[in-house]
Amino acid sequence: MVKYETQLDAIFTALAHPARRAMLARLGKGEATVGELAEPLGVSLPAVTKHLNMLERANLITRGKNAQWRPCRLEEAPFNAASDWIDAQRRIWESRLDRLENYLHTIEQRDRRKR
Amino acid sequence: MVKYETQLDAIFTALAHPARRAMLARLGKGEATVGELAEPLGVSLPAVTKHLNMLERANLITRGKNAQWRPCRLEEAPFNAASDWIDAQRRIWESRLDRLENYLHTIEQRDRRKR
Numbered sequence: 001m002v003k004y005e006t007q008l009d010a011i012f013t014a015l016a017h018p019a020r021r022a023m024l025a026r027l028g029k030g031e032a033t034v035g036e037l038a039e040p041l042g043v044s045l046p047a048v049t050k051h052l053n054m055l056e057r058a059n060l061i062t063r064g065k066n067a068q069w070r071p072c073r074l075e076e077a078p079f080n081a082a083s084d085w086i087d088a089q090r091r092i093w094e095s096r097l098d099r100l101e102n103y104l105h106t107i108e109q110r111d112r113r114k115r
Numbered sequence: 116m117v118k119y120e121t122q123l124d125a126i127f128t129a130l131a132h133p134a135r136r137a138m139l140a141r142l143g144k145g146e147a148t149v150g151e152l153a154e155p156l157g158v159s160l161p162a163v164t165k166h167l168n169m170l171e172r173a174n175l176i177t178r179g180k181n182a183q184w185r186p187c188r189l190e191e192a193p194f195n196a197a198s199d200w201i202d203a204q205r206r207i208w209e210s211r212l213d214r215l216e217n218y219l220h221t222i223e224q225r226d227r228r229k230r
Contacts (some may be wrong), residue, residue, distance in 0.1 A: 005133040016127035018120040021200070028207040076208065079201055085136070086198045092143040093191065 007059075008085055011078045014058035019043060020051045027061060027074040037072065122174075123200060126193045129173035134158060135166045142176060142189040152187065 014020055023037050038048040052072060055061045060078050064071045129135055138152050153163040167187060170176045175193050179186045 005136075008136065009131050009133065012127045012131035015200075016124050016131060018124065021120075021123065025204060025207065028204050029211060074208070076205075079204060083198055083201045085130075086194055086201075089140060089143050089194060090191075092140065093189070096144060 004081075007078070007081060010054075010058035011060065011082050014054050014060055015082065017051065017054075019047075020055055023048070023051060023055065023072075024060060024074065027072055031064075031071040031073045033069060033071055119196075122193070122196060125169075125173035126175065126197045129169050129175055130197065132166065132169075134162075135170055138163070138166060138170065138187075139175060139189065142187055146179075146186040146188050148184060148186055 015024075019041055022041060026032055026037060026040070034045055034048055034052065037052070038045050041048070052061065052063070055072075056063065058078055059075055061072050062075055064073070130139075134156055137156060141147055141152060141155070149160055149163055149167065152167070153160050156163065167176065167178070170187075171178065173193055174190055176187050177190055179188070
């Protein structure tokens, strides 16, 4: 449970920066090198490397073993973990709204019988 | 666009802490006061207030105007913004995989004709 929470912390932290989101969107289209990721963002290679380290910590990306090129590749599982958490919240609200609706329906029927 | 990015930054930052996620999960079941949110977490009221401020900045919650009680209430729209972003990424990968599949299918047919 703690591990799952720690994973979610890392994933949501990684998603909380426009440059990192842009990098993930780019990697969604296919593998890319650090240089290819840096160019459209207009940021330095060290800055991109820092962002990549955060994405790697969250397991949102993996990097090739080839020391020269080391292409970055998107990993989909953490995205699922993030959206599963959001969906679970949504199910809680929905069940609450359903219960509220049932309750209002019961009251309405009771009032109707009283008339 | 910048405003949307800033909103996403605030939302994902707010979701990146287990105490804040627990508070949102609690508020998903109905309104609660600061004291009610603090109790199960075993944290101080000032700490909870700090977390609430971050949730409020991300518009994930609103607080009642009644100065004495000020119940906290969940707002659903930012959750949708967060999951819409994730879903948009997923659509990009899927279209990429579809294109890859089509490409492989074309190659396979071409090879078959050659035989």
